[in-house]
Amino acid sequence: MMRTYDVIVLGAGHAGCEAALAASRLGASTALLTLNLDEIGRLPCNPSIGGPGKSQLVREIDALGGQMARITDASMIHVRRLNTSKGAAMQVWRAQVDRLLYKAAWKRTLESSSHLALIEGMVDRLLVDDRRLVGVVLREGVELRARAVVLAAGTFLNGRILLGRTAYAAGRSGEPPSVALATSLRELGFDLQRLKTGTPPRVHRDSLEVFGLERQDTSDEPMAFSFWDAPRVLSKRHPVFVTHTNEATHRIIEDHLQESSNYNGLIAGVGSRHCPSLETKIVKFPDRTSHKVFLEPEGIDSAEIYLQGVYTALSPAVQQQVVHSIRGLEKAHILRYGHNIEYDFVDPIHLRPTLETRAVSGLYFAGQINGTTGYEEAAAQGLMAGINAARAIHGEEEVILSRGEAFIGVLIDDLVTKGVTEP
Ligand SMILES: Cc1cc2nc3c(=O)[nH]c(=O)nc-3n(C[C@H](O)[C@H](O)[C@H](O)COP(=O)(O)OP(=O)(O)OC[C@H]3O[C@@H](n4cnc5c(N)ncnc54)[C@H](O)[C@@H]3O)c2cc1C
Structure with missing residues (x-):
């Protein structure tokens, strides 16, 4: 044919x-x-x-x-x-x-x-x-x-x-x-x-405690990316929240670096400097005691929340410890684990x-x-x-x-x- x-x-x-x-x-x-x-x-x-x-x-x-x-x-x-x-x-x-x-x-x-x-x-x-x-x-x-x-x-x-x-x-x-x-x-x-x-873990929205976290709503300014579309203001039903890693998070990562395929020799490919894994941030910037984490919604009919800033290739057990050490995520249910892809x-x-x-x-x-x-x-x-x-x-x-x-x-x-x- x-x-x-x-x-x-x-x-x-x-x-x-x-x-x-x-x-x-x-x-x-x-x-x-x-x-x-x-x-x-x-x-x-x-x-x-x-x-x-x-x-x-x-x-x-x-x-x-x-x-x-x-x-x-x-x-x-x-x-x-x-x-x-x-x-x-x-x-x-x-x-x-x-x-x-x-x-x-x-x-x-x-x-x-x-x-x-x-x-x-x-x-x-x-x-x-x-x-x-x-x-x-x-x-x-x-x-x-x-x-x-x-x-x-x-x-x-x-x-x-x-x-x-x-x-x-x-x-x-x-x-x-x-x-x-x-x-x-x-x-x-x-x-x-x-x-x-790499990609970070996704967690279930209902397992998070966002009370007290910084909330970022969609803009009040009408916006459209295309020159052909009329700018509009979106509903505020899908906010982003901001939390931070802390010293406990960093200690877990330092103690388990060999549990990350970024650091145990499993990966041959080169990664981006501009989008480092959390492991790399902690190794490269040991003086920083905290990094920002954005809790971003994946969709209107989805309960999945994307943990922007937690790019990781740690083993699932260590990922869970890392996620649970972060304020608001103490009881987070991980729906998908973070991972790397090499190609x-x-x-x-x-x-x-x-x-x-x-x-x-x-x-x-x-x-x-x-x-x-x-x-x-x-x-x-x-x-x-x-x-x-x-x-x-x-x-x-x-x-x-x-x-x-x-x-x-x-x-x-x-x-x-x-x-x-x-x-
Ligand atoms: C886990 C992961 C994490 C990522 N993290 C980031 C990130 O942090 N930041 C960032 O900017 N980007 C990230 N990316 C990259 C981003 O997804 C890509 O840059 C973007 O999707 C590339 O677009 P593309 O069209 O080149 O390929 P893709 O979107 O990958 O599409 C490839 C297409 O090729 C098709 N295909 C492949 N092989 C064949 C075949 N033999 N025959 C027919 N069809 C085939 C597939 O079906 C697919 O439709 C990530 C991607 C992955 C998978």
Whole structure:
């Protein structure tokens, strides 16, 4: 069985969704392939969009015809302007979105798009003829032909979840890794390296004692991320609370560092300096007796609370001690344990500024596979890869944003000229 498209997008994460939408909106017949159609646009870590360095990207994606801002507006439950004591250039917006509404809004948008076919399946192999991409082969035995492929496989390439002294194969929590695809890339000559990222525990809202904690309500200022949506004030029903770690928390971590896969040699991948684990904060800043912890709601119909600031890969038993040592969380019921994920990426120094690989024409890389981390960074790259893939097929000029024109221009220029050694 063989079908032909102009563009195949591999992966329906934040890069893949924008890439597929951009290519199809530009008139390219497009197929979007993903492991699970129910997980389109999944936010595997914090259901939060925007914030420092990121909200500008969301606005630029919107200005360029992308969808992230509109999906955020449709699903946000709490939004604030940050850095209000600083000047206008430093101020950013950060939204907490409903995880399920966010996914549903993406699925609805993609399902109703012209020229776009959604297909559930696992791509095992890329087909290349004389250094030109010609198609993909699915594990299910289906062969699809295309003139361009945007590869946006996220954290799935040889993915492994790690916590405590345990490690197991996974693309992310509850989903399988992409092993054959990583082998296919290696066979094509790509040099795959390892990175890691982490996620904190989620706790049940009803097991918390928030009385006396600082409460942060959604803003009274009407807000919308998209230029197309009317700004609005959200209901105050989903506040964020702020608590802190303390000396007892830090002592537990110091006493059990070997119980963290961050410190017991289990992990080979490099992590982000900008989003350190709680273990790393305590090792690197021993003079600090306290760190902030934000209790962030995951959705309107969800009792899950995300412990922003408690990124950890400690064993479950120690995680429980750590969580219970924090004010307001003394009786917290952990619904999901924090963990790390380690995965393969390809150094983007080998990409052209259009995000097409230099080694194989018609093959574009976008998102986490390029060594970046973050939904907004992935979406920005996906948008540009999708635009360029479609334009190349139509014989149109490339779209390359300059550093002076857009943050996206800086992001991509840094990736393709400096490469990546950490996420
Ligand atoms: C546990 C965890 C913690 C994280 N923590 C943070 C954090 O603290 N801060 C932060 O900014 N970001 C974090 N991230 C990263 C963030 O989730 C990513 O940056 C973002 O989702 C990347 O988007 P993407 O589109 O590149 O890939 P993803 O969103 O990962 O999407 C990948 C897509 O590829 C598909 N796919 C993979 N292999 C195949 C295949 N062979 N065939 C077909 N489809 C395939 C998957 O089904 C999926 O749809 C974390 C991610 C995880 C998993």
